[in-house]
Amino acid sequence: MSAPDWDALLAADRRHVWHPYGPMPGLAAPLPVVAAQGVRLTLADGRELIDAMSSWWSVIHGHRHPEIVAAVEAQLHTLPHVMFGGLTHEPAITLAQRLVAMAPDGLEHVFFADSGSVSVEVALKMAIQVAAGRGEPGRTRVLALRGAYHGDTFGAMSVTDPVSGMHAMFAGALPAQVFVDAPPMSTEGPADPAWVALVERELSAHADELAAVIIEPTLQGAGGMRPYAPAYVVALRELCDRHGLLLIADEIATGFGRTGPLFATGGAGVTPDILCVGKALTGGTMTLAATLCTPAVAESIAASPSGALMHGPTFMANPLACAAALASTALLERGDWRDDVPRIERGLTDGLDGARVLPGVADVRVVGAIGVIQLDHAVDVPAASAAAAAHGVWLRPFRDLIYTMPPYVTGDDDLARITAAMTLAAAAA
């Protein structure tokens, strides 16, 4: 095999291939990646970069973990794919049992979706169908938090922050949801009664229209990397119960140990009615997400006019993805992450402390295996990424945030390199 001509490939990339939130033709040239192993990406020019983003928060066990590779390879040689309508298979059944066992008590049923955004669409459909099943078909709206991010499909966009999200661009095409301010930034302590009262007022004002409340429990991710104390999740659970609303927990970012507990809801002692998981579910091997719900939710959907949950993707419960997820969740069950996440939290806290005094730095915060440097201005993304790459680290800042969500297997030396690169990026941005 002759070496690929990267100049020609990158020219074709620019001409033909969309990148996330990108223009066409593309502006900045993306870095060509030819391989990945553990926490490292290998670029076409032979350089290696630590993947401090876990490839958008998914590769928690590192790239090409041998047990995940073996599981996918074995599945590839037996049943790579089969339709899920009218048929079933062992990887899906075992994975559903595993997720039910891992999730907060009371979530018994699993809908497999092909991406995080789709799992949010399914959650929204569930909530609307539950209302219909309870004889309240007028309840179709959802209360969401400002600063939220729930995905890029239409339903998910509609519950994402109306300003930083894409509401203005798609005005008139999105369902109109109800928004309240997110809780004040915090990691512990009681819920602010003034905030709880504010939410209660909105719930009362829209009592006949609302079906559910949707949150990213304890940490708003792509909307701004803002933590809030578990007491707010408890308070929202109580509010939902009092107002007859479902609580939807989008744990696509927070799930599988990223913030400390296995699930942020479970860590708060709360069972949501509906739970979305994705991102790290397959250890970043391929796309898979799931929407879990309680028996009460399933019963109300059964009582709705259709009598069934009205969703069913072509690649639902793809066996290769289920095999990857089984291997990834087996690694989590073995439990090394319980030591690794607090170890990474300490490493990030120590390593980022020096960035606090840099000019232009507004805040430094660490929650579980998440480290954030917030600037007082928008990040110069090309300059910041280049500074980090020159130090051997892949970072992809956004807005005013330079952050890392490293793989749980990141060693202490690599972690120190990541925090040093973030500090250099902050100085360059």
Ligand SMILES: *Cc1c(COP(=O)(O)O)cnc(C)c1O
């Ligand atoms: C990434 C993310 C999504 C969307 O998941 P995709 O797989 O990108 O569709 C939804 N919610 C949260 C909290 C996320 O972090």
